[in-house]
Amino acid sequence: MRLSRRALAAVPEAARPRLGPAGLRTGLVHLGIGAFHRAHQAVYTEDAGDPAFGVCGVTMRSMAAAELLGPQDHLYSVLERDGEHASIRVIGVLTEVVGPETGIIRIADPAVRVITMTVTEPGYRHDPATGRLRASDPEVAADLAGRPPLTAVGRLVAGLRARRAADAGPVTVMSCDNLVGGGRLLAGLVAEHCRLGREEDLLAWIGSNVAFPSSMVDRIVPAATAADRAAASRLLGVADRAALATEPFRQWVIEDSFAAGRPPWEQAGAVVVGDVAPYETMKLRLLNGVHSLLGHLGVLAGLGTVDEAVARPDLAEVARRYLEYDAAPTVGPPPGVDLAAYRVRLLSRLANPALRHPLAQIAADGTHKLPQRLLPVIRARLARGAEPRWAALGVAAWMRCVSAGHADDGAPLPVTDPAAERLRMPQAPPAQVVDRLLGLLGRDLPDSGELRALLVDWLARLAADGALATVRAAVCEQPRP
Incomplete structure (x- = not known):
């Protein structure tokens, strides 16, 4: 029935x-x-x-x-x-x-x-x-x-x-x-x-x-x-x-x-x-931001769902570092919200194996999602004289996905984005990819030499070593205090 x-x-x-x-x-x-x-x-x-x-x-x-x-x-x-x-x-x-x-x-x-x-x-x-x-x-x-x-x-x-x-x-x-x-x-x-x-x-x-x-x-x-x-x-x-x-x-x-x-x-x-903005900022920069970071790194690594990504210790550690060091300092918590507890619960939600949220769905439409999620974090960190290291890794992983058009194992990655035709650059060197794609995300971003250098470095690593090896090396280079 x-x-x-x-x-x-x-x-x-x-x-x-x-x-x-x-x-x-x-x-x-x-x-x-x-x-x-x-x-x-x-x-x-x-x-x-x-x-x-x-x-x-x-x-x-x-x-x-x-x-x-x-x-x-x-x-x-x-x-x-x-x-x-x-x-x-x-x-x-x-x-x-x-x-x-x-x-x-x-x-x-x-x-x-x-x-x-x-x-x-x-x-x-x-x-x-x-x-x-x-x-x-x-x-x-x-x-x-x-x-x-x-x-x-x-x-x-x-x-x-x-x-x-x-x-x-x-x-x-x-x-x-x-x-x-x-x-x-x-x-x-x-x-x-x-x-x-x-x-x-x-x-x-x-x-x-x-x-x-x-x-x-x-x-x-x-x-x-x-x-x-x-x-x-x-x-x-x-x-x-x-x-x-x-x-x-x-x-x-x-x-x-x-x-x-x-x-x-x-x-x-x-x-x-009366004002949604503090809640909106918290959710977009923390939940949606870490979603995009894991989404693009995960699809490059050939993973299928976000819980599979969080189950990888190095990817989970990068997610924690993004939340703690890059995103959280840019967020004024809404009334009554404990940001530390919010971050812990957020990662627990992403690790829920019953949902099996596809990474390809999370990674779609980057030209519309990243300006709402990762770029405000990057701008805020740069304005404070801080390096937006982990947020930049998320942007670089997006650039690798859409420009190369394939995962680290060579499997094709269909690009779902309104600007898909402008994103494919399969043979271009990292600096050229960054110079073309950065302007699509924000007109002010190409003016930041620090951000450009960070993205070129991450993109070169991703192209040479793949997502998992890049993440593993990055976590070892800068141990948590």
Whole structure:
């Protein structure tokens, strides 16, 4: 029997939805109904318990999610794993999953008061170095020329345009992606899209009726596997083709700036604050930064998952040194947060063997991820006259991955990045690779002779000796005090 409303009677009572379908109404539209949203914000929204905030999920690239969830009455399970321990629950907060055209109509519904987004960093189609919309991007240009929008910002603007025309009232738009100042960034991209499209009246309406709070999200949600779905089905007693696997840890910090009400997320454990920035900085530089460091070194070494990387003593030691010596000194801890304990728990989370988070997924889209994660650490360390040794190793490992196009054993490494064609330099010497790629990450970075020398040295070592030997030698060269 496949999971559905009728099949819930066969599901253990403790695993049934906490927000049932009776009385559930759509009050929230989510753009990008992927695994992360369903295992994170949707769980918080269900636990908040307000039936006026059922979630309409909007697909962005294909209708696969709708085809998967529709036959299950939009029910799915979240399997939490930590080592040998596992628990499961069914989430029932989704009211429907629709395509982008219908999503635009839903945004114009007066009952909808919140719009959230998880479209990944590249999905915003902006220049990470400037925060500006890439107007020269062919898809952005086509949206601005008047075709039915295909980009995330174009579809959001179309939805807000329809909402204004329907006189549907104020609404809040919240990015839930790993972006610095996501609310400000998204507000700026929307404003720029309106200006380029000569929609000044719409921009004025948005300025008076739309709030753009920032948020920080944290939960490791790898792509679900057949083994995950099989485990979920065993625990549920029914088949769930949309099951997700994740870790027990979750965190959501939300800026308290809403235009028309919101679910009581704080009742579900979210932290609502006046300023998200300290939490955002901590998470991006520590968790996401060490993720990128291990991701690129791991794929070069031919490893498959992040727990395999953390299980290597030398890689684990480099991760600890990055966190302690490079990242932590650049972070002002949020109120009540013990950074030392945060670092220890972080590495424990990455070592969770039940998740098997693919390194290739972590290492994708470096031109968008590194400017948010490793480069702020590098800039802060250089500004203090300190050497960003381990953060630079992460950047050099990225340069090696994308320029060479193969792992240390010669296996090909497909490059998943919006700038992939500009990154391949298989025969170029280290200095040439650094000179070309450094400017793609930040326009100010090529001016730092110290950073350039550090990157050239790391890249030469990685090319000559491979990731594991380079890390092993580096750890021996500078023993921990």
